[in-house]
Amino acid sequence: MKGMIRWSGIGVAAVILVLAFFLLEPLLKLVIEQAGTRALSTKVSLKSVDIGWSDSALSLHGLEIADKDQPMRNALEVDQIALQINALDALSGHLVSEQARLNGIQFNTPRSSSGAVDHMVTLGNVDEKVSSAASDLSLPGLDLPDMDQLVSKENSLTYQRYVALREYIDANKVSFKQRVEALKDEKKIEEYKARFKEIKESKGFMGKLQAVSKAKELKKDIDKDLKEIKRLRRDFDLTVKEIQRRAEQLKDSPKEEADHLLAKVGVEGGTQKVAEVLFGPEVKGYLQQLKSFMQKGSDAVETETQPQTPERGKGLFVQFSEERKLPLVWFKFAQVSGDLHGLGVPFKFSGEATHLTDQQKLTQQPTAVTLDLINEKVKSANLGIVLDNRKTQTLSIDSTITGYQVDEMPVSGDFTLNKGLADLVAKLKLKDEALSGTLDLAIQQVSLTSTGSLFEKYPSAKEALATVDAIDAKATLSGSLDTPGVAITSNLDRVLNKVFDKAIEGQLASYKSELTQRLETMLDEEMKGLKGAKSDYLSLSDDISGAEGALDKILGGL
Amino acid sequence: MLTILAKLLKLLNSDQNPSHLALAVCFGLAIGLMPGFSAFLVIWVILLCVLKANLTLFFLVWGIFEGVAYVFDPMLHQLGYQLLTSEGLNALWADMIQSSFWKLTAFNNSLVMGALIVSLVLFVPVYLLVLWLVKSYRDKIQTFIEKWKITQMLKGSKFYRVYQSLAGA
Numbered sequence: 127m128k129g130m131i132r133w134s135g136i137g138v139a140a141v142i143l144v145l146a147f148f149l150l151e152p153l154l155k156l157v158i159e160q161a162g163t164r165a166l167s168t169k170v171s172l173k174s175v176d177i178g179w180s181d182s183a184l185s186l187h188g189l190e191i192a193d194k195d196q197p198m199r200n201a202l203e204v205d206q207i208a209l210q211i212n213a214l215d216a217l218s219g220h221l222v223s224e225q226a227r228l229n230g231i232q233f234n235t236p237r238s239s240s241g242a243v244d245h246m247v248t249l250g251n252v253d254e255k256v257s258s259a260a261s262d263l264s265l266p267g268l269d270l271p272d273m274d275q276l277v278s279k280e281n282s283l284t285y286q287r288y289v290a291l292r293e294y295i296d297a298n299k300v301s302f303k304q305r306v307e308a309l310k311d312e313k314k315i316e317e318y319k320a321r322f323k324e325i326k327e328s329k330g331f332m333g334k335l336q337a338v339s340k341a342k343e344l345k346k347d348i349d350k351d352l353k354e355i356k357r358l359r360r361d362f363d364l365t366v367k368e369i370q371r372r373a374e375q376l377k378d379s380p381k382e383e384a385d386h387l388l389a390k391v392g393v394e395g396g397t398q399k400v401a402e403v404l405f406g407p408e409v410k411g412y413l414q415q416l417k418s419f420m421q422k423g424s425d426a427v428e429t430e431t432q433p434q435t436p437e438r439g440k441g442l443f444v445q446f447s448e449e450r451k452l453p454l455v456w457f458k459f460a461q462v463s464g465d466l467h468g469l470g471v472p473f474k475f476s477g478e479a480t481h482l483t484d485q486q487k488l489t490q491q492p493t494a495v496t497l498d499l500i501n502e503k504v505k506s507a508n509l510g511i512v513l514d515n516r517k518t519q520t521l522s523i524d525s526t527i528t529g530y531q532v533d534e535m536p537v538s539g540d541f542t543l544n545k546g547l548a549d550l551v552a553k554l555k556l557k558d559e560a561l562s563g564t565l566d567l568a569i570q571q572v573s574l575t576s577t578g579s580l581f582e583k584y585p586s587a588k589e590a591l592a593t594v595d596a597i598d599a600k601a602t603l604s605g606s607l608d609t610p611g612v613a614i615t616s617n618l619d620r621v622l623n624k625v626f627d628k629a630i631e632g633q634l635a636s637y638k639s640e641l642t643q644r645l646e647t648m649l650d651e652e653m654k655g656l657k658g659a660k661s662d663y664l665s666l667s668d669d670i671s672g673a674e675g676a677l678d679k680i681l682g683g684l
Numbered sequence: 685m686l687t688i689l690a691k692l693l694k695l696l697n698s699d700q701n702p703s704h705l706a707l708a709v710c711f712g713l714a715i716g717l718m719p720g721f722s723a724f725l726v727i728w729v730i731l732l733c734v735l736k737a738n739l740t741l742f743f744l745v746w747g748i749f750e751g752v753a754y755v756f757d758p759m760l761h762q763l764g765y766q767l768l769t770s771e772g773l774n775a776l777w778a779d780m781i782q783s784s785f786w787k788l789t790a791f792n793n794s795l796v797m798g799a800l801i802v803s804l805v806l807f808v809p810v811y812l813l814v815l816w817l818v819k820s821y822r823d824k825i826q827t828f829i830e831k832w833k834i835t836q837m838l839k840g841s842k843f844y845r846v847y848q849s850l851a852g853a
Contacts, residue, residue: 130703135733142733146726214784438757439719441795444768446781 151175154216158186161219165454165484168194168201169241177213184211184221192241193234200237204464205230215452226457226482231464231475273637277644283386284379284645288652291372295659298365302666305358309351309673318348318680348681355674362670369660376653380645384638409565409601409612415470416556417607453485462495473499473507486516505529521556523563532569544573546597554603561610565601572597590621688744695741696821706814707737709745713810714803716749717760722796723788728803753799764798 146153155175162170173188186207193201209223279285321344328337436442463476477497483489492514499507507527514520530548546569554563574591582588598617605611695705711732718725732742753760768777780786790796 129701130707130736132734132736135735139730139733142729212784214788218784218787436761436794438754439795441719441761441793441798442765443790444765444777444792444794446774446778446792448781450782 151177154184157217157219158221161454162191166191166194168192169197171241182210182213184209184216186221190235190237190241192237197240197242198237200235200241201233203230203232203235204228209457220452220454220456222452222456224458226460228457228460228462228482229464231462232468233466234468273641273644277387277641277648279648282645282648283383284376284649285652287372287376287379288649288656291369291376292652292656292659294365294372295369295656295663299659299663299666302358302362302365302663303669305354306666306669306673309355309358310669310676314351315676315680318344318677322680345681348677352674352677352681355670355677359670359674362667366664366667369663373656373660376649376656380642380649383645384641387641409603409614410610413561413603413607413610413612451488453483453488455482455484456489457482462497466499473501473504475499475509477509486514490516492516499525499527501530503531503533518558519556520558521554523552523554525550525552542575542577543569544575546570546572556607559606559608561603561606563603565599565603567597567599567601569597571595587622590624591618594618594621691740692744695738696818697826700738701736702815702818702822703811704736704738705741705818706811707735708739708741709814710803710807710811711735711737712742712745712747713749713806714799715742716746717753717799717803719790719793719795719799722790722793723785724791724796724800757795760798760802761794762798763801764794764796767797767801768792768794 151174154177155172158175159170159172169190169192171188171190171192172186174186176185176187177183178185186209187205189202189204189207190200191202193199206229207221207226208229209221209226211221211223215222321340325337325341325344328334328340457479458481460479460482461476462479462482464474466473466475475497477495479493479495481489481491481493482495483491483493486493492512494513495509495511497509497511499509501507505528507530508525510522510524512520512522527548527550530550532543532546532548534545535543548567548569550568551566552563554561554565556562572595574594574597576588576591594617596617599614600616601612601614603610603612711728715725715728715732718728732739767773777792781792791800
């Protein structure tokens, strides 16, 4: 055996191990980059890796995770991650650490080269969607709709009422005409007259006796007809009443319809939720950003799939159940610091996080982050986030900001908060798709500027806003991230409603009058035709009277 | 090609320990078949350094078995896959996967497992076979071949000059 050992070879092996020692850092860098890229389906890169052999410490510098949707931007960038690790775990691509420190965390930073991985589709910029949602400010009560679009014969309630009345008159006219014709039947009258004559001319005892009986029969028949005439008269009078009622209704219909149309397009209560119109798009914009962030986060939990026929030289990895199956990243406790400006939130932050991981299904622990938000203009601010997607995806966000000195802050497209001292309490929960939460905002020492066409049109609103020195607003969130419901109540509603109500009063009255006139003009011709039909119908009354008179005359003779 | 053949003949005709040559063939086979991403490769390389295997022959055989591994890749994969999915061995693999060291070896890769098993199974038989072949060559065939007319002719050829130059080197 002694002859089998190459003593010089031991030296060579030692040299290989030393080389491996020096090559371990670039090797580890490569392993982490490849494992990260594979797991997140987006480019993960590191500037360098330092290994501290004495204390099993690993330091990662310049971690960049590209944004899948925008390859020229990083979704996340971390200046330095210092952690204590198991070297074997790290070599297999798993960064698992009891304690870690993440410094210089930034979001949405620019990249020098594209981070696209094969077959990635580039989607539009979320920020653009947000800003476009906020830019179109329109209060339904103030922007009156185009009248031509509003008024059309086909959809007009008045026209429909007119058509219904016309049909009613025509149908009854035909029916009553038939019934009157039946009563005015000349043959029948002649027969009654002949029977009357026969009775009158009867002679002898027997003849007189028979005449009495015939007279009784004739009276019975005529009474029957008269009864029918009375019923006809009663029915006719009822239809006349109904026609008159409908005609009256039709007369007032254009005015009523004008009110209805205006209510339908939101003019009626249009100025009641001014704050919702002003701030709603902003809140929805932030929710849209949150949705995009959540989608990016949830992508990481996708499991890797393997092809059934492996490439040559690659083989297939057969999976066995591991007692300790490790996620790609799991920092059980981490001190974190960084900057939220990339997310459009003007704060730096420092704080703690527990169970930071890419796969909670493996760690079986929810991720919790507690941050102190730092901004020189804020007295104190904190943010608590709990993300739990072990079974269902649940995100809870609690934030309190006190004494935020707001300076030239655009609130919506037409609205700028020049200055103010804001306190905000936000509680938001997202469970699967269901969104719930409240935002309580109180701003003191307020100075507001309003710009845009809306406020130029209503200078009194601008003046009223200039007198506002405190704002309180409460937003209640509901629905889902896709279709969020944002109900906002604010003292601005009271202030602006007062102004807008006054401003719109005269404008709305003339608009309504014009709208009524349009509807009346539209129905004018039809109404003339209706008058003729109505008088034709009423002339049936004379026919009924004629029939009644003829029968009464015969009956009087009896 | 001539150089390689000449090197091989030179090794056979030299006084190199046959067991060193046999080990070189065995390591060439094992390292040639093993995929690059497994820690088994490092283990084989360290053994190659520490044990007295002829490095010239090792490089020669290694190159050959890299090609063999490519050709027999589907079979090695199938063999490894069968073993890894065999119910009887499942408990063993499940125990091994719990260890970070074994994970680094990528033993649960079908190709790694196939190559490892083939290398281990063939290691001793190949070692003994090569040992016997080298000894037989030197004892019986070498002297016998030298007497052949063709050998005499070859001695005057370019190939022999290459051989000589290597022998002199």
